[in-house]
Amino acid sequence: MGWKNHPRAVLAALLAVHVLAHIDRNMLLGFSPQVTRELALSNAQYGLLTGAVWVLSFGVMAVVLGSLADRFSRTWVMAGGILVWSACTAASGAAQDFGQMVAARFFVASGEAALVPAAISLLTEIFPDRRRGGAIGVFFMGIPLGIGFSFVLAGTLGAAEGWRTTFFLLGAVGVACALPLLLLPDRRAAVAAPAPAQRTPVRAHLRAVVATLREAPAVAPTIVGFVLVHMAFAGLAFTQLWLVRERGLDAATIARQVGMLQLAFGALGALVGGFVGDGAARRMRGGHAGFILLLLAVCGPLMLAYRFAAPGSLLFYAGMCAGFFLPLATYGPANALIQSQTPPHMRSTMTGVTMMLINLFAIAGGNLAVGAVSDRLAAGAHAAPLTAVLLATDLAALASAFFFLRAAVRGRAPLPDAPPVQAVLH
Incomplete structure (x- = not known):
């Protein structure tokens, strides 16, 4: 329970992971000219990758993984999601055709769907009501920061190393972030579980x-x-x-x-x-x-x-x-x-x-x-x-x-703690 006694540190860690999630999500946009050219993708295929493929996976899995996070360990659900999306981010760098990229991005979306439901529940538990909106607002800074950094990385690291190497490195960073979460037991307050x-x-x-x-x-x-x-x-x-x-x-x-x-x-x-x-x-x-x-x-x-x-x-x-x-x-x-x-x-x-x-x-x-x-x-x-x-x-x-x-x-x-x-x- 000790790590829950440091809510600001938990918030900082979740923000960093959320930024990484949106970097991985939007990196395909930053590399769109290179990826579409090398994989010979049409505009329609590219639109499917960034639209329907992502949204259908993310939307459905957000409910499924949110339900799991309510019933089991939130830290384990987040860690599992990070491992899946990071491995599939690396797999995106290895894709050789449209079908392989569809499969990789589908499971990147599935993994990322684990983060927000579990993280918001955790922040709600460790921050009092008078500070809760601020904590959630900081967490969602990950959206604009991740989008911005994805384009910055595409123009710097990507320009030097190429899009495939950048995806491989991002996957490795994600795995390194996920492993410590497996060691954190999510012992909920008795009224919360x-x-x-x-x-x-x-x-x-x-x-x-x-x-x-x-x-x-x-x-x-x-x-x-x-x-x-x-x-x-x-x-x-x-x-x-x-x-x-x-x-x-x-x-x-x-x-x-x-x-x-x-x-x-x-x-x-x-x-x-x-x-x-x-x-x-x-x-x-x-x-x-x-x-x-x-x-x-x-x-x-x-x-x-x-x-x-x-x-x-x-x-x-x-x-x-x-x-x-x-x-x-x-x-x-x-x-x-x-x-x-x-x-x-x-x-x-x-x-x-x-x-x-x-x-x-x-x-x-x-x-x-x-x-x-x-x-x-x-x-x-x-x-x-x-x-x-x-x-x-x-x-x-x-x-x-x-x-x-x-x-x-x-x-x-607010509702009483007893459901x-x-x-x-x-």
């Missing part, structure tokens, strides 16, 4: 998800709102195409600007959303949900104005940065709210369900919808098809305010 829940069948455990949603009425609208906010990420995937094709900006220049601003304001959003959200939640009537409503009210008008502002103007960059800031700023307060309203033995599972819905509906479905609708508008001679569709993704993200408002109204005090849906597990 009732004995019947640890060995309950998976089907019964997943049925308890529905019971939890009934018991905690603020959780369902928070999850729906959280999924909708991620429609901003669907728009982000097409941002550079929009800026070049319809706003007339230089591709190389805007790529550097988008990368740096996304890294800076994504990380800032995670920090502000986490730490400021914790303080605001104690003072605002709507708690964490009320704070997210405030974020939407501030960032929303800027995001919409950005679509029509003159390129290079202050309003243009303010709106762009607001779009990078907002989604990451919701991670701390939204997850803190979900965790506080979820029984301790269901927290990893509920996080897994949330991650699955985000990946299936916002990331995969959102990207597919943006591409398909913009193609259809372009075929119909629409003057600015991407502008129209990306404006729709912004409006979808801002529509999350309706659900966060419902969460703020329905919100109540109220225990009978469901028998």
